[in-house]
Amino acid sequence: MEEKGIAPLVAAVALVAALGSATAVPVAASVANVDPDHPLYPLKKVGERMRGLSAEEQMKLRWAEYRRMVEKGKGLQYQSVLKEFVDKLNSVAPSDAPAKQEVVRWMQEQLPGIGEAQLKLAEQAAPQLREEVRRQLACWRENRDLELLRAWLTCLRGRLGENYRRADELFENLCTKIRVQREMGLAENRLSQRLAELEGAFAELKSRVEAALAAAPQGPGRAAAERLYRLALEEASLALQAESRGLLGRAVGLETAAVAHLRDAERILEHGREWEEVLTRALPPLPPV
Numbered sequence: 193m194e195e196k197g198i199a200p201l202v203a204a205v206a207l208v209a210a211l212g213s214a215t216a217v218p219v220a221a222s223v224a225n226v227d228p229d230h231p232l233y234p235l236k237k238v239g240e241r242m243r244g245l246s247a248e249e250q251m252k253l254r255w256a257e258y259r260r261m262v263e264k265g266k267g268l269q270y271q272s273v274l275k276e277f278v279d280k281l282n283s284v285a286p287s288d289a290p291a292k293q294e295v296v297r298w299m300q301e302q303l304p305g306i307g308e309a310q311l312k313l314a315e316q317a318a319p320q321l322r323e324e325v326r327r328q329l330a331c332w333r334e335n336r337d338l339e340l341l342r343a344w345l346t347c348l349r350g351r352l353g354e355n356y357r358r359a360d361e362l363f364e365n366l367c368t369k370i371r372v373q374r375e376m377g378l379a380e381n382r383l384s385q386r387l388a389e390l391e392g393a394f395a396e397l398k399s400r401v402e403a404a405l406a407a408a409p410q411g412p413g414r415a416a417a418e419r420l421y422r423l424a425l426e427e428a429s430l431a432l433q434a435e436s437r438g439l440l441g442r443a444v445g446l447e448t449a450a451v452a453h454l455r456d457a458e459r460i461l462e463h464g465r466e467w468e469e470v471l472t473r474a475l476p477p478l479p480p481v
Contacts, residue, residue: 343459413464
């Protein structure tokens with residue numbers, strides 16, 4: 193065992209000895225902050241509840257843990273940690289109300305790591321795409337364009353099988369959440385104006401995406417864009433329902449998500465042929481189901 197892995201266990205054992213109680217074991221595992229691939233990890237989570245950690249504190253712990261799993265090359269293996277992080281985030285920052293400012297700031301601070309984790313996960317799922325992933329990573333570090341990154345990863349999703357797809361859908365949820373909270377923070381004092389702006393953007397994007405879909409050849413890129421287009425229509429419909437009930441905050445959040453998904457679809461249709469050529473050269477076709 194590595195030296196850095198021994199220190200938390202020494203601290204845990206010392207705490208158990210000091211407290212002299214079986215209930216100290218989960219607390220000790222929690223204090224030791226062991227990783228999800230450690231045998232004491234289930235006890236760590238019990239210890240978190242015993243210590244009374246808030247949902248926000250647990251959310252931050254899960255994200256730190258998942259990033260370490262990605263760095264260890266185990267991101268696909270420990271998707272349950274990513275799912276718990278996203279679930280905690282959804283409870284702390286619901287889609288129909290602005291989150292606390294400190295949570296929004298924390299989410300923005302994590303953005304560089306969120307982008308890099310997604311790209312490293314793609315590399316782990318398809319090592320043969322290493323050079324292409326590294327080019328995308330350089331672009332991400334330069335421009336922090338979340339929409340372009342999500343469009344590329346969504347186009348990739350269909351080529352890497354079910355295991356990668358589940359993880360990428362969680363990241364899609366996470367990135368949409370960040371966009372929604374960012375927009376809601378800006379729009380909180382001018383919701384009606386912002387909703388009208390978003391509805392206009394949606395109508396314009398919808399027309400462009402429909403035209404691009406009509407001209408696009410069949411393939412993974414078009415299929416990914418169609419999925420996002422349908423999702424955007426559903427969200428726009430829900431936004432109208434929320435607006436009719438006077439829930440402007442919820443309407444802005446849903447319309448923001450709809451616009452974001454249409455933009456992702458447009459990016460895929462713009463770059464789909466180029467990306468599909470790269471993926472076709474690098475990856476064998478998936479076997480028939």
